[in-house]
Amino acid sequence: MGSHIAITTGNTPPPAKKPLYRQLYVQVLVAIALGATIGHLAPEFGTALKPLGDGFIKLVKMIIAPVIFLTVATGIAGMSDLKAVGNVAGKAFAYFLTFSTLALIIGLVVGNVVRPGDGLNIDPATLDTAAVADFANKAEAQTITGFLLNIIPETLFSAATDGQILQVLLVAILAGVAISATRPVSDLVTDVLASFSEVVFKLVHMLMKLAPIGAFGAMAFTIGEFGIGSLANLAALIGTFYLTSLLFVLVVLGLVGWAGGxxxxxxxxxxxxELLLVLGTSSSEAALPSLMEKMEAAGCRKAVVGLVVPTGYSFNLDGTNIYMTLAALFIAQAVGVELSLAEQLTLVLVAMISSKGAAGVTGSGFVILAATLSVVPSVPVAGMALILGIDRFMSECRALTNFIGNAVATIIVAAWEGALDRERLNAALSGNPLPLPEEDIERHERSGPVSEKLAKVLEKTP
Incomplete structure (x- = not known):
């Protein structure tokens, strides 16, 4: 982001390129390969490495709340026209609704054409219902009203401690609006938040150095626990889902990108x-802070990044939506149930709602699927047991597709809002990022603005 990317000027030569072995993506890629090898050759040891992946994801989640709050609050505080906040939110949700629905429809079409569940002839009575009971119970507990009320935190500060993304976003928006409305009195608050942002993103960069360790542990556990051989039994579904997601990214999002320049x-x-990190950890949240930073570095205005990326993580789940309709049809086909067009359209309509209501729930992909299947009585929810064993492998593809979808959404919404610096975008995507905008350089070069203003406040204090 503008406030935490290394400063360069036109007279400063670009930094020397790091050797290949010091590139983070190379380190993560090697870690994934090593983790998969150990998980395959020594399954018990690989399974025991699970805490490495879990620990890294917890470290990143620890920093997500302050990253979102500081980005959104300072971004909105710097906007001269607060109506622009509503415009950005409206355009973002229009984009989310359009492409999330399109992803559901694509999953439905592919499921009908490829029919990956045909020929399995599973008797629903033989399925282990206990294996999916927990997910079914979570699905029943999710309601739209409860979801909307849960966006409001118990206290102003509990949003940060609970780690709920939408709660943090709500508090950040309100804080940004309040700061903007109380200028010049709130200038000191703005400077404090900007300075704190420097510290937080330095911490993000420090944590990212641990990414190879996290990816290594997570991949070793996945292969050690489930085994590469477990993929063979349901290879048709896995292959269909991965190929569909790949085509969605390259064709659908590719056309969106082409239209967006x-x-x-x-x-x-x-x-x-970031994509390799998501692949290694099966969690798109692990790369959320870095995504926000890179989107701003690519020319998207801070306020747009702060609004679109966090909301996209809850409302723009392209990969999850493809998975939902495709998996629902797979289960129906596997147990010999032929869904009518009306039932399939019902699945899409319910999934449009349930995918929002289960945002942020652990195992949300399975929770959403359970909620969706519950409206079609002819498809047994117990059929989810068929794909429970491979869900970990599917989650990696879901996370990657969701992540890319949110990156595209951020650029498109910024372009719609006239908040995209095309020169910076082209330079960043070509691998030659431009120096900071002039206003950011000036802020970095100011000598102690916070301490000076704080001193003035203390002088007036009796």
Whole structure:
């Protein structure tokens, strides 16, 4: 982001390129390969490495709340026209609704054409219902009203301690609006938050150095626990889902990028470190802080990044939506149930709602699927047991697709809002990022603005 990317000026030569072995994406890629090898050759030892992956993800989640709050609050505080906040939110949700629905429909179409569940002839009575009972119970507990009320935190500060993304976002928006409305009195608050942002993003960079360790542990556990051989039994579903997601990214999002004036391949190359991190940890949240930073570095205005990325993590789940309709049809086909067109459309309509209501729930992909299947009585929810064993492998593809979808959404919404610096975008995607904008350089070069203003406040204090 503008406030935490290394400063360069036109007279400063670009930093020397790091050797290949010091590139984070290379380190993560090697860690993934080593983790998969150990998980395959020594399954018990690989399974025991699970805390490495879990610990890294917890470290990143620890920093997500302050990253979102500082980005959104300072971004909105710096906007001269607060109506622009509503415009950005409206355009973002229009984009989310359009492409999330399209992803559901694509999953439905592919499921009907490829029919990956045909020929399995599973008797529903033989399925282990206990294996999916927990997910079914969570699905029943989710309601739209409860979801909306849960966006409001218990206290102003509990949003940060609970780690709920939408709660943090709500508090940050309100704080940004309040700061903007109380200028010049709140200038000191703005400077404090900007300075604190420097510290937080330095911490993010420090934590990212641990990414190879986290990816190594997570991949070793996945292969050690489930085994590469477990993929063979349901290879048709896995292959269909991965191929569908790949085509969605390259064709659908590729066309969106082309219409928006950028290449999806260049964007993927630009985000390669984050994508490998998501692949290794099966969690798109692990790369959320870095995504926000890179989107701003690519010319998207801070306020747009702060609004679109966090909300996209809850409302723009392209990969999850493809998975939902495709998996629902797979289960129906596997147990010999032929869904009518009306039932399939019902699945899509319910999934449009349930995918929002289960945002942020652990195992949300399975929770959403359970909620969706519950409205079609002819498909047994117990059929989810068929794919429970491979869900970990599916989650990696879901996370990657969701991540790329949110990166594309951020650029498009910024372009719609006139908040995209095309020169910076093209330079970043070509691998030659431009120096900071002049206003950011000036802020960095100011000598102790916070301490000076604080001193003036203390002088007036009796």
């Amino acid at each position: 950028f290449s999806i391949f260049a964007l993927i190359r630009y985000l390669r470190e």
